[in-house]
Amino acid sequence: MTAIFITGTGTDVGKTFIAAGLIRTLRSAGRPVGGVKPVATGFDPAALADSDTGILLAALGRPSTLAEIERMSPFRFAAPLAPDMAAKRENRSLDFDALVDFCRRAIASNNGTLLIEGVGGVMVPLDERHTVLDWMAALDLPLLVVAGSYLGSISHTLTCLDVVARRGLAIKALVINETPASTVPMSDTMATLAQFAPDIAIVPLPRLSGAATGDGAFEKIATLLG
Numbered sequence: 001m002t003a004i005f006i007t008g009t010g011t012d013v014g015k016t017f018i019a020a021g022l023i024r025t026l027r028s029a030g031r032p033v034g035g036v037k038p039v040a041t042g043f044d045p046a047a048l049a050d051s052d053t054g055i056l057l058a059a060l061g062r063p064s065t066l067a068e069i070e071r072m073s074p075f076r077f078a079a080p081l082a083p084d085m086a087a088k089r090e091n092r093s094l095d096f097d098a099l100v101d102f103c104r105r106a107i108a109s110n111n112g113t114l115l116i117e118g119v120g121g122v123m124v125p126l127d128e129r130h131t132v133l134d135w136m137a138a139l140d141l142p143l144l145v146v147a148g149s150y151l152g153s154i155s156h157t158l159t160c161l162d163v164v165a166r167r168g169l170a171i172k173a174l175v176i177n178e179t180p181a182s183t184v185p186m187s188d189t190m191a192t193l194a195q196f197a198p199d200i201a202i203v204p205l206p207r208l209s210g211a212a213t214g215d216g217a218f219e220k221i222a223t224l225l226g
Contacts, residue, residue, distance in 0.1 A: 003107045003114040004172060004225055005136050008146040009156040010121040014177035015146050016052040018205070018221070019117045020059035025218040027061070032112025035060060038102055039094065039119040039126070040073040042080030056117070074102060084125040096130045100138045107139075113225065116141070122160050133163060142172045144225065149189045150179040158196055173201045173224040175217070180207060 008015045019035060026033040035056045045066070048054050053073040054064040062068050069076075075094055077086035083094050107114055116139070124132045136143065143164065147157040157174070164171060174197065178186050190204055201224050205217045 002112070002226060003110070003116060003139075003141050004144050005116045005118060005139060005141040006144045006146065007118040007122050007132060007136060008120070009148070009153065009160045011124075013121075013146050013148045014175075014205070015117055016055050018144075018146055018175055018177065018218075019115050020055050021218045022115060022221060022225075023056065023059040025222050026113060027059075029222070031222075033060075033115065034106070034110045034112065035072070035115040035117065036103070036106050037073050037117040037119075038099055039075045039083050041077045041083055041086040041119060043073070043076040043078055052117070075099060082124050083119060084127050087127070094127050096127055096135070099126070099135065103135075103139055107141075121156075122163060133167060136164075136169055137167045140169070142170045142225075144172055144221070145174045147174065147176055147193075148179040148182075149176055149184060149186045150182045151184050153179070153184075154189060154192050157193060161197055161200070171200050172226075173203055173221055175203050175205055175221060177205045178207045 006015050006019050023033050023035055037053050037056055040053055043051055048069055049064040053069050057064050057068055057072065077083060077090060079086040079089045087093050103116055118132050120132065122133050126132065126135060145160060147153055176190060186204060186206065190202060193202055203217050203220050
């Protein structure tokens with residue numbers, strides 16, 4: 001049994017896309033795989049299949065029913081905000097201990113590889129005291145970090161790597177998901193990050209023919225995850 005935490009340098013860098021692609025790749029290779037996205041914000045009960053959780057369920061070959069959504073994402077909030085703010089909109093709070101317990105139970109009950117997708121970036125607040133970084137530290141799992149190739153991504157990515165290293169967390173791979181219409185060549189982003197993070201495996205995820213196809217990246221990532 002293997003568990004990997006998928007996090008990102010920020011919001012909308014492609015965590016769900018990469019998690020779903022990895023699930024499909026592992027399933028195609030005949031490897032058992034599971035996935036959870038414990039915390040979901042911007043959740044619309046009228047559009048289950050279009051939610052991040054619904055996308056992961058589709059990759060797993062499971063239906064986007066409310067019962068399946070509940071099993072994968074028990075902490076759901078309507079507002080498309082950081083979890084602490086989204087919860088306050090509903091006069092609720094996210095129970096950090098319950099979140100960690102849910103993940104540990106999911107790890108213990110899963111056969112094969114379990115992908116745990118985080119929410120937002122590594123420093124997104126979950127409640128008044130905890131961030132995603134605290135969540136990852138509590139689980140102490142290897143990380144798959146997702147970044148973009150937009151202008152400014154290098155600083156965001158190196159900052160992310162620094163705070164993760166300070167908490168003693170291991171990074172299995174850094175995936176650079178090419179940002180559409182970026183003014184920065186992806187090759188330049190890759191080269192600079194490789195200079196400053198020489199000990200981390202960096203995998204490019206290029207966009208081909210207008211859509212991110214991976215160009216073999218998912219197979220490379222799956223190999224790095226073990």
